[in-house]
Amino acid sequence: xxxxxxxxxxxxxxxxxxxxxxxxxxxxxxxxxxxxxxxxxxxxxxxxxxxxxxxxxxxxxxxxxxxxxxxxxxxxxxxxxxxxxxxxxxxxxxxxxxxxxxxxxxxxxxxxxxxxxxxxxxxxxxxxxxxxxxxxxxxxxxxxxxxxxxxxxxxxxxxxxxxxxxxxxxxxxxxxxxxxxxxxxxxxxxxxxxxxxxxxxxxxxxxxxxxxxxxxxxxxxxxxxxxxxxxxxxxxxxxxxxxxxxxxxxxxxxxxxxxxxxxxxxxxxxxxxxxxxxxxxxxxxxxxxxxxxxxxxxxxxxxxxxxxxxxxxxxxxxxxxxxxxxxxxxxxxxxxxxxxx
Numbered sequence: 001x002x003x004x005x006x007x008x009x010x011x012x013x014x015x016x017x018x019x020x021x022x023x024x025x026x027x028x029x030x031x032x033x034x035x036x037x038x039x040x041x042x043x044x045x046x047x048x049x050x051x052x053x054x055x056x057x058x059x060x061x062x063x064x065x066x067x068x069x070x071x072x073x074x075x076x077x078x079x080x081x082x083x084x085x086x087x088x089x090x091x092x093x094x095x096x097x098x099x100x101x102x103x104x105x106x107x108x109x110x111x112x113x114x115x116x117x118x119x120x121x122x123x124x125x126x127x128x129x130x131x132x133x134x135x136x137x138x139x140x141x142x143x144x145x146x147x148x149x150x151x152x153x154x155x156x157x158x159x160x161x162x163x164x165x166x167x168x169x170x171x172x173x174x175x176x177x178x179x180x181x182x183x184x185x186x187x188x189x190x191x192x193x194x195x196x197x198x199x200x201x202x203x204x205x206x207x208x209x210x211x212x213x214x215x216x217x218x219x220x221x222x223x224x225x226x227x228x229x230x231x232x233x234x235x236x237x238x239x240x241x242x243x244x245x246x247x248x249x250x251x252x253x254x255x256x257x258x259x260x261x262x263x264x265x266x267x268x269x270x271x272x273x274x275x276x277x278x279x280x281x282x283x284x285x286x287x288x289x290x291x292x293x294x295x296x297x298x299x300x301x302x303x304x305x306x307x308x309x310x311x312x313x314x315x316x317x318x319x320x321x322x323x324x325x326x327x328x329x330x331x332x333x334x335x336x337x338x339x340x341x
Contacts, residue, residue, distance in 0.1 A: 017312040019323035022195040028257035052256040059259035065179035072243035077189040078103035080203035083212035091115040095133040097123040127153025131161035140172040146294025177267040184209035195258040199251030220246040277324040309339035
């Protein structure tokens with residue numbers, strides 16, 4: 001067990017793989033376990049989870065800097081991004097980062113039969129080209145190597161040229177302070193840095209952005225879900241809740257526990273901790289600082305060396321990826337460095 005930022009985590013030594021799966025606080029594990037026990041003994045009812053859904057929605061809103069009425073719930077990043085992609089106009093021109101995670105790219109590429117075109121450029125060129133496109137869809141932090149998008153350039157493109165901006169913050173929210181109330185759409189899955197169970201995701205929609213068509217319209221997206229379980233007419237909520245997917249209950253229990261705790265922490269302090277460890281690791285290997293919690297090494301053999309030393313990591317794009325979250329320590333850095341030198 002480790003104590004970090006006033007919470008306890010049952011995270012093993014050398015766990016440097018949050019970019020694949022985040023480890024929840026022990027309190028979140030307890031709450032999910034108790035929910036499973038209630039379910040297993042027939043003591044759960046559908047309405048019992050509404051509070052968890054609302055709590056997680058509020059926490060996500062705080063973590064990305066928007067109000068809760070802007071936030072819809074979903075089950076995966078691609079599912080909520082797909083709502084946006086399926087709703088852009090026919091013939092829309094979409095700009096993406098070359099090599100971005102496919103949950104950002106595929107939903108837009110799947111719209112080709114409507115004349116939607118998707119153009120790839122290098123991440124550091126997106127700000128320059130954004131004014132030429134209708135929509136920019138990009139990960140705030142790249143999954144493969146931890147590079148960070150140019151937020152200022154994209155905000156400028158939106159303000160001065162009307163370019164719509166979608167961020168996937170799956171690899172950013174939870175360690176990076178975010179204030180994205182200006183972005184048109186902000187999507188995230190919860191099972192990485194937000195330390196929530198898989199099956200939890202959110203989409204924040206700007207009030208002035210084109211509202212996605214509710215292709216997954218269902219009873220839970222109604223103004224009053226419990227009065228909308230049967231029959232027409234369509235009666236969806238007037239705010240972003242009208243895009244809600246019926247919740248994955250146990251995932252929302254864990255999300256509410258992990259993210260409420262996280263949203264009350266000092267994200268600047270967490271970012272300094274995570275990037276400090278990551279840049280310290282980079283320095284030990286003779287690499288310059290990058291200011292990201294994710295480190296990518298051009299050493300495919302490093303996965304085997306780190307794994308043999310008991311370090312949890314990942315291979316991505318022919319490279320080795322390690323990632324540092326709030327529960328990691330300087331000892332984790334030292335252990336990984338020893339394995340590689």
